[in-house]
Amino acid sequence: MFILVVSCLISLLYNRTIAWWKHTLNFSIYTFMIAGASIAFKLFGGATGEFDIHNLFAYSTALAVYFTLNVLFVGIYYYLMYKGTLYDFVKNILQDTIFAYMGTLLLSIVLVLLINGSQSFGLFLFLAIGMLLSHAFRQLFRMYNAMSEKANLDQRTGLFSHSYFEEKLDEYMAHAKEKETALSLVMLDVDDFKKYNDEFGHPQGDRLLGFIGSLIKEACEPKGMFAARYGGEEFAIIMPGVASAEAKLFMDALRKKTNDTPFEGVDIFPHGCVSFSAGVIEIRQESYDKSQWIDWADRALYMAKSKGKNTVVLFGDEEHLPRSLEQDINELEQHVRIFLSKDVYTYKHTKRVFSYAVDMADILGLNEEDRRLLVLGALAHDVGKLEIPRDILNKKTRLTQEEWEIVKKHVLWGKEFMLVSEKFKDLGPLVELHHERYDGTGYPQGLKGSAIPRLARLLCVIDSFDAMTTERPYQKTKSYREAIEELRACRGSQFDPTLTDYFIGYIESKLVHLDSVRLADSEAAAGISKG
Known part of the structure; x- marks a missing residue:
């Protein structure tokens, strides 16, 4: 408990950007966990002092109480803050952290053995091993995150990849359905890109894709929108909390900004500037098949192309449905x-x-x-x-x-x-x-x-x-x-x-x-x- 007080004070001074009540809440949760584990240890016959194999059941019970209280309190916190499903959150914690807690039990037993056997040197040895393991895991996490980020990003445009877009669209659709919020999807395609590629070559064509990707990223990131390169010169944008009319206004503003931003060789384009065509659709609450919504957004994009390009079409308007x-x-x-x-x-x-x-x-x-x-x-x-x-x-x-x-x-x-x-x-x-x-x-x-x-x-x-x-x-x-x-x-x-x-x-x-x-x-x- 003394170590907890000291560590919380250090954390409060070091992380001043975190609200004070969160530090207090964190301290309270750990207090209940430590106290609960201690009471359980004594109730089941555990005795302080040297490690005793006969106390193994008490050790395990204390850890189980510690683990259960942690899951319960953190689960309730996230449930109240983010209105998620408490059952799903607890299930995910159980799946993801149970091995970490088993490791905690084993390390705590090792610490007791080292302190009883070598006292201060044992504690120093344990802290040294802990710091080395912490550093090694931190490096592994950085490596994993770098690899994940590389796999999820399109290197040419700096936007997310096609496969990651498919994965995130499922998540956004599920969230919009659960929260009953608006969700719009945009498919856009660079106009006359093949003509530019043939004229200036693939390296310059890649630079044009990177240029458009940077404009899309710059516009979408501040608004919490998800932008990805869908394939070739086609891009996709997921707009959580945005209805179709607002999405169309946003895309028209982005289209105008793209038109007005200079880029090398745009004179060969029919419009004399970089342009794109886009199709917008609002995904409904009863959405079922994401491929259907992508197909409909693509159809709206096709209509934008057929209307002379450099335009944004909202799917569902009667005049945009030429089929007999x-x-x-x-x-x-x-x-x-x-x-x-x-x-x-x-x-x-x-x-x-x-x-x-x-x-x-x-x-x-x-x-x-x-x-x-x-x-x-x-x-x-x-x-x-x-x-x-x-x-x-x-x-x-x-x-x-x-x-x-x-x-x-x-x-x-x-x-x-x-x-x-x-x-x-x-x-x-x-x-x-x-x-x-x-x-x-x-x-x-x-x-x-x-x-x-x-x-x-x-x-x-x-x-x-x-x-x-x-x-x-x-x-x-x-x-x-x-x-x-x-x-x-x-x-x-x-x-x-x-x-x-x-x-x-x-x-x-x-x-x-x-x-x-x-x-x-x-x-x-x-x-x-x-x-």
């Missing part, structure tokens, strides 16, 4: 028609789900890109069933467990089918995840709640409703009203509550319309009979 939805529908429908020869019920089911999706896109007021995803996803959602053997697909009796496992694979086969086509690969998440359940008990990933993409949650409701109301031989079919009651019973467990309510409202409006038509028909028939 009708052409895409016709192309996908050719694949769906194969079901006519293999399973006509799946074909009819697909067409009905498609029809529901078209109506729901209007009801929810989806933007053009989400409308396209939902409509095409509905048309393609069961395409993986083409891989299921005909005898299983058309089986009238209950499926065996083995057969059911085969049927469940249709979502993965369907996703693979989508990924083959560059045009339709963004449909992959909807095709793969339309059997996920809101409570996390679905397949194939077992995702839960908002971790499931919103459109996949909607497709699950539509698909399930039509499956319940599809007429097939030898199987009981629910009426629309019975299916609605089933949807209500499963909202919050199998289905997203909000989207389920929207869909139920839509179906009920159709039923009201059908009832009024039937009433009018019956009244007309009654009038004819009277006449």
Whole structure:
């Protein structure tokens, strides 16, 4: 305790940049740890003095108490300060430091043996060994950090590497989802870089990349943004806490600064200056597949290029979506028609789900890109069933467990089918995840709640409703009203509550319309009979 007081006073004088209350907190934590270990040592029969092998259990217990109190107090501190998950933090400490604490126990026993055997010389010897080990570990840590930094950095531009960007994007997406904060992604590409490279050679081209990298780094670092070289002359920026509109303003300012900064040989560029094109997208809370967001940011970048370069495009604007939805529908429908020869019920089911999706896109007021995803996803959602053997697909009796496992694979086969086509690969998440359940008990990933993409949650409701109301031989079919009651019973467990309510409202409006038509028909028939 005396050594603790002295060391804390030295630390307080030496590290004045650290708040005084943190020094006090640190002192308090160590006080509890030392006192707790001492009490545990005595309670379990430990005796001070020379090392005794019979006290080994008391030594181990004292260390366990010391270790437990340390993990508990530090874990609570980080939980309160950073609002992380206490369980995850404690688990990480247990994994990372348990061997260090075992080393502490062994070194403390060595210290006792040295002091009892050689007194002051033993203490000097122990301190000398400790200082040498500390210096050696410090050198190893420096070497490790230098190697890690070198692996994570692109040497040409000074920005982070592609592989490190992929790793950090996962972390940023998870953090944004947990904290429910905005997150934007930018892909940018140097305009006419190949022309510059051909004119002045690769060494000068590398200097241009380094120049642009320095401008990006200078702009991003003060704002806590993560910038990386994605490949070639393409760069990527992750913007935590930044919404799409703010991200576009930032990129336009960076683009203008790049235009206005002189660089050798820029006269050969069409704009007479260094320029880049960029695509911006805001990653939503229900984000699932990072490759999809990168692809969409790339598509916005492509649109920026097609608009004459040296511009920034925000993904999702209607004018930036030139694809013909009708052409895409016709192309996908050719694949769906194969079901006519293999399973006509799946074909009819697909067409009905498609029809529901078209109506729901209007009801929810989806933007053009989400409308396209939902409509095409509905048309393609069961395409993986083409891989299921005909005898299983058309089986009238209950499926065996083995057969059911085969049927469940249709979502993965369907996703693979989508990924083959560059045009339709963004449909992959909807095709793969339309059997996920809101409570996390679905397949194939077992995702839960908002971790499931919103459109996949909607497709699950539509698909399930039509499956319940599809007429097939030898199987009981629910009426629309019975299916609605089933949807209500499963909202919050199998289905997203909000989207389920929207869909139920839509179906009920159709039923009201059908009832009024039937009433009018019956009244007309009654009038004819009277006449």
